[in-house]
Amino acid sequence: PAPSAGAxxxxxxxxxxxxxxxxAIEDGTLDQMGITALWLSPFVENTPRFHYDGSHGVTAFHGYWPTKPRGVDPRLGTEADLDALVKAAHRKGIRVLMDFVINHVHEDHDYxxxxxxxxRTGCTCGTAGCDWTEKRLECLFKPYLPDVNWQNPQASEAFIDDAMWWLERFDLDGLRVDAVKHVEDLAIFNLSTRIHDRFELGGTEYFLLGETAMGWAGDDVAANKKEYETISRYVGDRALNGQFDFVLHHATASRVWTDDLNGMLHLDYWTRQxxxxxxxxxxxTPFIGSHDSSRIISRADYGSGSDTLRQKWSDQVRAAQPSTDAPYDRVAIALAWNLLVPGAPLLYYGDEYGEHGGDDPDNRHMWVAPAQRNARQTSLYNRVSRVGKVRKERAELRRGDYAPLTVTEDVLSFARTYQSETSIVVINRAASARQIQITVPSNLSGTLTDRLDPGGRMFAVASGKITVDMAPRSSAVITR
Incomplete structure (x- = not known):
C-alpha cells in the first residue's frame, strides 16, 4: 500500500x-531451515487509519487492530492468496497457525x-492504578481498542464462530491465541471445547498455542510460582496445548546469551524448572526473540539495557547492524539451544541471519533475501539452518526427554532420547575453546558423529565416555 500520511x-x-x-514456501526457503510450522501475524482486515504513540504515528501493519470478523486484509492479499499459501505449506508438510485476537477489536470494528x-471500557493497561495483571480483564490495551466482554453470551458465540470459520474455510492447522490472560478463563476453555467437538472428534487435530505474557521474579523458583501457575492454568485437556514459555525466556535470553549475567549452570537449571x-x-514454546522485544542480535551487540535499543522511531538514532563477529556467534549458540531443547521452538523471522533492531516497531524490518546478506549474516544463517535441519531429521530432538550430562559455567551438554535413539547436544558459550569429557548414555557406543560439523567430525566412545573439543561459541549434535 501507499505510505500513510502522518505515520x-x-x-x-x-x-x-x-x-x-x-x-518462500515453494522455493524451499523454509525447507532449508527445517521449518515444519508457520505462525502468521494476524491477517484479518485491519483499520486503514493510524494512531499516535506519543508523537509518532503507527499504522495497523502488525495486524492487531481488526475491523472485520471475517475477511483477509486487502493490503496482505485475498482469500485466494491465503488458500494458495495454506495449500503450498501442506504440500511441504508445513502447518499454518493463525494469530487469533480475542481480547479486543479496533473501534472501527463491525461488532x-x-x-x-x-x-467493556475502562482504564488503559499500564497506566497509574491499572496494572497489566491485576486489571487484566477490564483494562484496555489502548483507548481505541474496545475490550471484548466474554461474559456476554452473544459476544462469546460470535468470536468462537469466527475462529471456527477461519479454521474450516482455509484449512488452517491451529491458532496462536493472543493475550490469553486478558480474557476470562471460560473464553479459552469454550473455544478449545468447541474446536474439539466440531473437528477433533473426527480425527483432525488442531494446535492451540497461547500467549500469556508473564515476567520473571528473580533467581528463585518459589518467587516464580505465580508466573508458572498463571501460564499453566490455561493448558490441558479441553484447553490450550501449550503456551510461550515466558519464564524461561526472561531467565535466559538476555541473562545468559547477551549480557553474561549467568552461565550454563543457570541455563540448565531453568530449563529443568x-x-x-x-x-x-x-x-x-521456548523462544529467544519475538515481535515484543528488541532483536536478539542487537541485545548481544549493545547489551539488553542499552538506551540505544529504546530508540525505535525514524527520527531517532537506532541500533545499527553489528560490525563484529561476536554478536553473530552469540546468536548462533542461543538459537542452537532454543531449537534443541524440548518443546515447539519459535524462530522469529530474520533472527536466523541476524536481523538487527531496537524495540517494537524497529524490530520488524523487511526480511533480507539470501543474495542481499553480508558474509556474517550468511555464516549465521548456515549455522542455524544446519541445526534446524538436524532437528527435523532426528525424532529425539523433537520428542525426546532432557537429561543434563556434563554442565559447567561455560559448557552445557545434554541428551535427548526418544525410543531407542539418543542425540547429545553440546554448547560452548565461552569466547575461547573448551574441552569437555562426557559420559554418554548407555545406548551409544562405537563411533559417534557431530551432525552440525560440515566435515562430520567423529568421536570414539571409550569406557563409556567421549572427549569433545569445542571451538569458541560453538554447538554440536553428536549421535550415531
Missing part, C-alpha cells in the same frame, strides 16, 4: 504479503458498531 516510517506497511510467503454492549512446572503433556 512514522518504522511503523508502516513495507509490502510483505501472503503471496511472498507462498513463494463494536452493531453491538457496543459486547464490549520449565519441564517440571508446566502440565504433563503440554507443548511449550
Amino acid at each position: 512514522d516510517a518504522t511503523a508502516e506497511f513495507f509490502g510483505g504479503d501472503l503471496a511472498g510467503i507462498t513463494s 463494536f458498531a452493531a453491538h457496543p454492549e459486547w464490549f 520449565s519441564l517440571a512446572h508446566y502440565p504433563t503433556g503440554s507443548v511449550m
